[in-house]
Amino acid sequence: xxxxxxxxxxxxxxxxxxxxxxxxxxxxxxxxxxxxxxxxxxxxxxxxxxxxxxxxxxxxxxxxxxxxxxxxxxxxxxxxxxxxxxxxxxxxxxxxxxxxxxxxxxxxxxxxxxxxxxxxxxxxxxxxxxxxxxxxxxxxxxxxxxxxxxxxxxxxxxxxxxxxxxxxxxxxxxxxxxxxxxxxxxxxxxxxxxxxxxxxxxxxxxxxxxxxxxxxxxxxxxxxxxxxxxxxxxxxxxxxxxxxxxxxxxxxxxxxxxxxxxxxxxxxxxxxxxxxxxxxxxxxxxxxxxxxxxxxxxxxxxxxxxxxxxxxxxxxxxxxxxxxxxxxxxxxxxxxxxxxxxxxxxxxxxxxxxxxxxxxxxxxxxxxxxxxxxxxxxxxxxxxxxxxxxxxxxxxxxxxxxxx
Amino acid sequence: xxxxxxxxxxxxxxxxxxxxxxxxxxxxxxxxxxxxxxxxxxxxxxxxxxxxxxxxxxxxxxxxxxxxxxxxxxxxxxxxxxxxxxxx
Numbered sequence: 001x002x003x004x005x006x007x008x009x010x011x012x013x014x015x016x017x018x019x020x021x022x023x024x025x026x027x028x029x030x031x032x033x034x035x036x037x038x039x040x041x042x043x044x045x046x047x048x049x050x051x052x053x054x055x056x057x058x059x060x061x062x063x064x065x066x067x068x069x070x071x072x073x074x075x076x077x078x079x080x081x082x083x084x085x086x087x088x089x090x091x092x093x094x095x096x097x098x099x100x101x102x103x104x105x106x107x108x109x110x111x112x113x114x115x116x117x118x119x120x121x122x123x124x125x126x127x128x129x130x131x132x133x134x135x136x137x138x139x140x141x142x143x144x145x146x147x148x149x150x151x152x153x154x155x156x157x158x159x160x161x162x163x164x165x166x167x168x169x170x171x172x173x174x175x176x177x178x179x180x181x182x183x184x185x186x187x188x189x190x191x192x193x194x195x196x197x198x199x200x201x202x203x204x205x206x207x208x209x210x211x212x213x214x215x216x217x218x219x220x221x222x223x224x225x226x227x228x229x230x231x232x233x234x235x236x237x238x239x240x241x242x243x244x245x246x247x248x249x250x251x252x253x254x255x256x257x258x259x260x261x262x263x264x265x266x267x268x269x270x271x272x273x274x275x276x277x278x279x280x281x282x283x284x285x286x287x288x289x290x291x292x293x294x295x296x297x298x299x300x301x302x303x304x305x306x307x308x309x310x311x312x313x314x315x316x317x318x319x320x321x322x323x324x325x326x327x328x329x330x331x332x333x334x335x336x337x338x339x340x341x342x343x344x345x346x347x348x349x350x351x352x353x354x355x356x357x358x359x360x361x362x363x364x365x366x367x368x369x370x371x372x373x374x375x376x377x378x379x380x381x382x383x384x385x386x387x388x389x390x391x392x393x394x395x396x397x398x399x400x401x402x403x404x
Numbered sequence: 405x406x407x408x409x410x411x412x413x414x415x416x417x418x419x420x421x422x423x424x425x426x427x428x429x430x431x432x433x434x435x436x437x438x439x440x441x442x443x444x445x446x447x448x449x450x451x452x453x454x455x456x457x458x459x460x461x462x463x464x465x466x467x468x469x470x471x472x473x474x475x476x477x478x479x480x481x482x483x484x485x486x487x488x489x490x491x492x
Contacts, residue, residue, distance in 0.1 A: 047420065061421075065420045065421075066417050066420055067416045067417040067418075067420070069485070069489075070488075070489060072488040072489065073485050073486075073488045073489045075488065076484040076485045076487070076488035077485050079484060080484055080485065305416065305417060305418060305419075305420070306416075306485060307418060307424075307442070315444065316422075316443060316444040316445070316454060317441060317442075317443050317444075317454070317458060318418070318424070318441050318442045318443075318444075319441045320439075320441055321414075321418055322483060322485045323414050323416055323483055323485050323486040323489065324414055324476060324478065324482070324483055324486070325482060325483050326482075326483055326484070335438055335440075336438075336440050336441060337429060337431060337440065337459060337462045337463075338440070338441075338458055338459070341461075341462070348461075371457055371458070375457050376457075377457075377458065377461065378461070
């Protein structure tokens with residue numbers, strides 16, 4: 001997760017301590033200490049969903065699946081995660097609001113000291129449920145919208161889904177719940193990006209997360225809708241330009257890019273072009289601390305049956321199950337060759353990644369996409385859009401105290 | 405007192421519409437087969453293909469078996485989540 005608004009416009013946010021070890025420089029309260037070294041957990045509390053989205057990584061269905069963790073098991077999992085020092089649990093699905101014990105689980109996470117946040121399609125967030133979630137201690141709700149109304153509804157398989165999501169956003173904002181947008185960029189909706197931000201900024205939203213398509217679940221069925229390298233570069237430039245434009249007129253929106261660490265290199269180059277070498281060096285240092293693609297380290301997924309995955313998108317491979325073994329025991333088990341290799345991946349990367357100037361802040365990008373497209377865990381990420389010149393360039397020189 | 409006998413049976417499914425396959429890897433001929441997670445696949449052939457994609461850079465042997473054919477028993481303290489399921 002790369003904060004464009006932090007890197008380019010110096011916007012403080014609560015997650016900076018997790019992303020850039022920048023808690024000391026921030027005026028916002030921060031997530032700190034040993035928790036920074038533990039993964040953020042995406043917990044798919046259910047596979048059930050009221051919508052049927054084309055790109056759903058979880059392959060969600062409209063009916064309840066067998067073996068869903070019960071509320072008692074979920075609380076035991078949250079105890080387990082708290083004992084291990086997990087900083088954040090992202091309640092996801094399916095659609096988490098189809099579970100009527102969601103508020104109970106959110107409250108439990110909050111009580112045991114794991115920061116509860118939510119990923120939702122927003123369509124089931126009534127004012128009452130927004131208030132209940134807030135009272136339960138929910139810290140943030142990320143609502144998925146993937147285009148202006150017509151395109152979003154086609155993507156999500158239901159007429160009126162856009163309007164229902166906006167009602168959900170309004171209900172969250174009305175009760176004072178911090179709320180943001182989740183937007184997966186594809187060829188079909190890239191043109192709507194700024195329109196959606198403009199529209200939802202008017203609703204009072206100030207946090208926008210843009211996801212690159214990952215190749216898991218039903219996402220693998222729409223690879224033809226993924227952006228070309230040129231389109232991806234344009235989309236990322238649009239996010240950077242838009243962020244600066246908003247900040248220049250005093251509207252401090254928070255914008256983040258998720259799921260493709262070629263963005264890290266691009267933003268360094270963007271900073272170099274628009275702000276100069278010193279800014280590029282600062283951005284590079286933040287991104288070096290951030291550590292590049294997080295699979296196997298800073299993010300993990302627990303699915304509705306308790307299977308532990310390398311990321312939320314990597315659902316067809318599981319490291320183990322929390323019904324068999326504590327989460328920390330599974331996650332710390334470096335006898336698993338894939339887990340160990342992801343944590344020491346740089347020497348194994350091949351192709352353009354092996355000699356890329358930006359491998360330190362990217363770490364090869366998505367290993368899942370490389371595996372899906374190239375059948376090779378260590379091949380270059382097929383979504384990389386860096387030019388040959390950028391791959392061969394010199395990253396900003398470290399600041400050793402010399403005057404600029 | 406926690407029960408330290410192998411008395412907790414874990415019989416919840418590990419897969420849903422797609423079958424889950426437990427995966428064992430041997431990295432060199434001298435090594436034991438080690439459990440290395442599981443893959444989701446509708447058939448043994450596809451499970452083998454997926455496991456090969458993931459581990460062929462390091463494995464000298466791969467074994468796969470359907471998770472729904474595996475008996476899982478453990479001591480009570482092995483995983484609090486399973487014990488919570490028994491209490492529910």
